[in-house]
Structures are given as C-alpha cells and as structure tokens.
Amino acid sequence: MTARRKKPSATPHLRTTEKIGDRRTTWAELLNDLVFTVIIAQLAMRLLNTFDGPALGKFLLLYVPVWWLWNGETHYSTRFDSDRDTIHRLLGSLQLLGLIILAAAIPKALASDQSSIVYALTYSAVRLLLLIEYGRAWVYVPEARPYIRHITTGFSISVLIWLGSAFVPTPYRYALWGLALLIELSTPLTTSGGRLHKEFPPDVRHLPERYGLFTLLVLGQAVTSTAQGLIQTGFETDTVVATLLGGIVIIGLWWAYFDRLDDDAVRRVSEGGSARLYAFWLYLHLPLTVALTVVGVGLTLAIRGVDAPELPASTQWLFAGSVAGYFLAEAGISLTTLKAGPSHPSFVRGVIVRFGMAILLISIRLLTSLNTLTLLGIAAGAIVALIISDQFSPEAPESEERIVGQ
Structure with a gap:
C-alpha cells in the first residue's frame, strides 16, 4: 500500500507578485x-x-x-x-x-x-x-x-x-x-x-480594507460609548435626543470616511509613484482613529451632562476638538488622493469642505459656551452638510482609472 504523501505546509511568500487587488x-x-x-x-x-x-x-x-x-x-x-x-x-x-x-x-x-x-x-x-x-x-x-x-x-x-x-x-x-x-x-x-x-508595495485592496476595518472597530467603540451615556442617565427626553444626535454624528463620520475611501496613494506607490504620499496616507490614520476614539468619550460625557445649562469647558473642547481633529485628518487623507493623480473637482471640494468644517467647529467653541444639545446639534449638522456636499460633488473616476499608467 502506497503511503499517503503529506501535503507540504505553506510558507511566507511575496504577495506583491500576485494579481493586484484580489x-x-x-x-x-x-x-x-x-x-x-x-x-x-x-x-x-x-x-x-x-x-x-x-x-x-x-x-x-x-x-x-x-x-x-x-x-x-x-x-x-x-x-x-x-x-x-x-x-x-x-x-x-x-x-x-x-x-x-x-x-x-x-x-x-x-x-x-x-x-x-x-x-x-x-x-x-x-x-x-x-x-x-x-x-x-x-x-x-x-x-x-x-x-x-x-x-x-x-x-x-x-x-x-x-x-x-x-x-x-x-x-x-x-x-x-x-x-x-x-x-x-x-x-x-x-x-x-x-x-x-x-x-515591495502593499496590496492595493488588502491594505486600505485593513485600515477601513480598524476605523470601523473604533467607530464601534464610539457606538458603545454613546449607548453607555444613555444607560447612565436614563430615558428622559433630552437624553434620548442627545443620544440620537450622537448616533447621527457616528453615522456621519462613518459615511464621510467609507463613502469615499481615499486609497489612491496606496495604488500610486504600488505603481512606483510617490512613497511620501503613501506615508502621509498611512500615518494620518493615527490622528483619525485617535479622534474617533475620543469622540466616543466626548459623547458619553456630553450625554451625562445633558441637564446642565452648559457643559464643562473641558468636555466641550474634548468633543469639538476630536470631531475637528477627525475632519482635519480626513482632509489630509483626501489631499493624498488629490495629489496622487490628476486633479478632480470632487477631490478639491472634499479637502476644502473637511478643512472648513474643522475650522467652523473650533471657531464656534472659541466664541461661545454650549450645552449638550446645542453642541451635538451643531456637530451633527456640520457632518450632514459634509455628506450632502460629497453626494452632490461631480462623480470622480475610480482610483485604478486615475492612477494606472501615470
């Protein structure tokens, strides 16, 4: 009887030699x-x-x-x-x-x-x-x-x-x-x-997906934090409204990131283009995920303080600053897309609107002191405005169309 041949175990191999994007x-x-x-x-x-x-x-x-x-x-x-x-x-x-x-x-x-x-x-x-x-x-x-x-x-x-x-x-x-x-x-x-x-570039589909998933798990923590705020304060009208506004903020942050997954810098380096843009894209995800984590903490603190005439300055700065920080990181990531290939009006608008929303939130916080519902309402409104702007932007070509052959 012939002995059954054992299937050799797999070993590390260079994935960049495989068909890109699979x-x-x-x-x-x-x-x-x-x-x-x-x-x-x-x-x-x-x-x-x-x-x-x-x-x-x-x-x-x-x-x-x-x-x-x-x-x-x-x-x-x-x-x-x-x-x-x-x-x-x-x-x-x-x-x-x-x-x-x-x-x-x-x-x-x-x-x-x-x-x-x-x-x-x-x-x-x-x-x-x-x-x-x-x-x-x-x-x-x-x-x-x-x-x-x-x-x-x-x-x-x-x-x-x-x-x-x-x-x-x-x-x-x-x-x-x-x-x-x-x-x-x-x-x-x-x-x-x-x-x-x-x-030895990263995989143009795998790496952006991995960063997207990490961003998603951080957003999941923000959802948990928002729910905790409601659990700790009870189902009063103001707390429910504050929680719903917090939910709009979280959904909006998700939408703003995933509706236009800016991965052109990754594709660009895989084509032998700028490694500097790729590095910016990569490292900007650190302040992005830090900001999202802090947004969750800020939402919990804001919902806890819903009955106060105005929130403590530290809570206002924590929340407004983290949302603004997210917008700035997103603007930077969008800028890498703008610079990675031919310019397009939707990319220009994306950078300008995100940067403008960050400045708006910081300016409002500098000029006035806010209670929970006003603070969350302004943040939710800003994010909804950003999404509307993205939806009505001219349709941009896919990154593969823009980058390959550049």
Missing part, C-alpha cells in the same frame, strides 16, 4: 481585530474615568503603541502572509494572547509599577513574535531581504529599548517608551524605507 482580509486578521476592540475600549474607559490635560497625554502614550502593534502585523501580512501557513497562524495566535494581557494592563499601566512593566514586556513579546515572522520571510523570500533588513533593524532596536525600560524607574521608563516608538515610527519614513515601499 486579496481580502482573512478570518485570522478579523479575530486579531476583536482583541484590539477590547484594547481600544480599555483606552477609552481610562480616558473617560480620569479626563484632564495630563490624562490625554497619558492616553496617547498608551494608544500610539497599540496602533503601531496593529500596523506591524498588518504590514507583514499584506506582503508575506499565507492562509495555509500554520506557523504564521500559531505565531499570530501567540500575539493575540499577548494582546489580551496588554489589554488587562492598560487601566493601571501608568499608575502601577507592576502594570507598566507588564505593558512594556507584553509589547516587547508581541513585537518579538513579529520579528520571528520576518525571520521566516528572510529565509523563504530572499528577494525581499532588503525590505526585511530595514524593518527588522528599526524594530529590533525598539524592542531592546522596550525590554530595557522594564528595569528603569518611572518616569524614565515612559521616556524610553517614547524613544522606542520614535525609532519604530520613523523606520518606514527614511529615504531607503521610501524606496523599499516602491519595490
């Missing part, structure tokens, strides 16, 4: 996103419970590493993953377990020495697992070694700093976190990094 998010990636949903919820709860100026800075110190952990695995996957790679799935599962521990460390990460050490060590462990994945890609995808060498050099230095920070007292520990993050965030931005993005 990939979708995998089930394993979606499972990973669920853990980040919990992490974002912990970060939002932390800001909600202790909101002041220093708390916002602490929130960012914990938020940026989380966002960058998600980016690290996403950018590996868009270039090298395989649905049949069992080892990749196991390494991803180990990262997921580490992220669960990291989520539990967030509430006291900057108040408890033990929790901050756990946060640092867990970040290091998750990043080390990613470096192991890149090590496998080094073996199986030798043509991509210039890209792998560049990324792993910066990430390895950062991991050593994160590990070392666990043995340094606060506040110096947090300074080391900032240094490690600076190294990691700047690694893809160097001159050689930009060149390598052109040689």
Whole structure:
C-alpha cells in the first residue's frame, strides 16, 4: 500500500507578485481585530474615568503603541502572509494572547509599577513574535531581504529599548517608551524605507480594507460609548435626543470616511509613484482613529451632562476638538488622493469642505459656551452638510482609472 504523501505546509511568500487587488482580509486578521476592540475600549474607559490635560497625554502614550502593534502585523501580512501557513497562524495566535494581557494592563499601566512593566514586556513579546515572522520571510523570500533588513533593524532596536525600560524607574521608563516608538515610527519614513515601499508595495485592496476595518472597530467603540451615556442617565427626553444626535454624528463620520475611501496613494506607490504620499496616507490614520476614539468619550460625557445649562469647558473642547481633529485628518487623507493623480473637482471640494468644517467647529467653541444639545446639534449638522456636499460633488473616476499608467 502506497503511503499517503503529506501535503507540504505553506510558507511566507511575496504577495506583491500576485494579481493586484484580489486579496481580502482573512478570518485570522478579523479575530486579531476583536482583541484590539477590547484594547481600544480599555483606552477609552481610562480616558473617560480620569479626563484632564495630563490624562490625554497619558492616553496617547498608551494608544500610539497599540496602533503601531496593529500596523506591524498588518504590514507583514499584506506582503508575506499565507492562509495555509500554520506557523504564521500559531505565531499570530501567540500575539493575540499577548494582546489580551496588554489589554488587562492598560487601566493601571501608568499608575502601577507592576502594570507598566507588564505593558512594556507584553509589547516587547508581541513585537518579538513579529520579528520571528520576518525571520521566516528572510529565509523563504530572499528577494525581499532588503525590505526585511530595514524593518527588522528599526524594530529590533525598539524592542531592546522596550525590554530595557522594564528595569528603569518611572518616569524614565515612559521616556524610553517614547524613544522606542520614535525609532519604530520613523523606520518606514527614511529615504531607503521610501524606496523599499516602491519595490515591495502593499496590496492595493488588502491594505486600505485593513485600515477601513480598524476605523470601523473604533467607530464601534464610539457606538458603545454613546449607548453607555444613555444607560447612565436614563430615558428622559433630552437624553434620548442627545443620544440620537450622537448616533447621527457616528453615522456621519462613518459615511464621510467609507463613502469615499481615499486609497489612491496606496495604488500610486504600488505603481512606483510617490512613497511620501503613501506615508502621509498611512500615518494620518493615527490622528483619525485617535479622534474617533475620543469622540466616543466626548459623547458619553456630553450625554451625562445633558441637564446642565452648559457643559464643562473641558468636555466641550474634548468633543469639538476630536470631531475637528477627525475632519482635519480626513482632509489630509483626501489631499493624498488629490495629489496622487490628476486633479478632480470632487477631490478639491472634499479637502476644502473637511478643512472648513474643522475650522467652523473650533471657531464656534472659541466664541461661545454650549450645552449638550446645542453642541451635538451643531456637530451633527456640520457632518450632514459634509455628506450632502460629497453626494452632490461631480462623480470622480475610480482610483485604478486615475492612477494606472501615470
């Protein structure tokens, strides 16, 4: 009897050599996103419970590493993953377990020495697992070694700093976190990094979809925050109206982003175009998702204060500033689309209207003090106006029509 031949296990391979635009998010990636949903919820709860100026800075110190952990695995996957790679799935599962521990460390990460050490060590462990994945890609995808060498050099230095920070007292520990993050965030931005993005570009369908899904999970947290505000205040007329206005804000933010998914900069770099525009597109998603997370916190605080003649100035600034910050980030992302290919009136209008809405919200907040219903009503009205503007803009060609062959 002939022995049954064992099917060889899949290994990392360069996905950029495949037909462009055919990939979708995998089930394993979606499972990973669920853990980040919990992490974002912990970060939002932390800001909600202790909101002041220093708390916002602490929130960012914990938020940026989380966002960058998600980016690290996403950018590996868009270039090298395989649905049949069992080892990749196991390494991803180990990262997921580490992220669960990291989520539990967030509430006291900057108040408890033990929790901050756990946060640092867990970040290091998750990043080390990613470096192991890149090590496998080094073996199986030798043509991509210039890209792998560049990324792993910066990430390895950062991991050593994160590990070392666990043995340094606060506040110096947090300074080391900032240094490690600076190294990691700047690694893809160097001159050689930009060149390598052109040689080994991300998938033009997979990567924008991944960023869209992360944006969606952050919006989900805003929905939860809005519902929590109503739960805590009860079903009075004003609180229900405030909640509905908050819902309009969330739906509007979703609509504004997904109705015109500006991914031309990604397609442009895949065609050998500007890596700088691609970098702007990528990094602008950090303030975008930060703003959306803070919008959820602001909605909870605003709904809680619905009975007050006017909201505390801090709450007004938190909400108005986060919505304005979202508009500014969206304007920047839209600008990358405008610059990636031939100009079009709809792209010009998109940038101008988003920037104008941000200025409007900040100006109103500077000129007057608002109660909950007025503040949420103005924000909802601004977002509805933006959507109407987008709907009546001249129809723009698809990114593939604009970018390919440029």
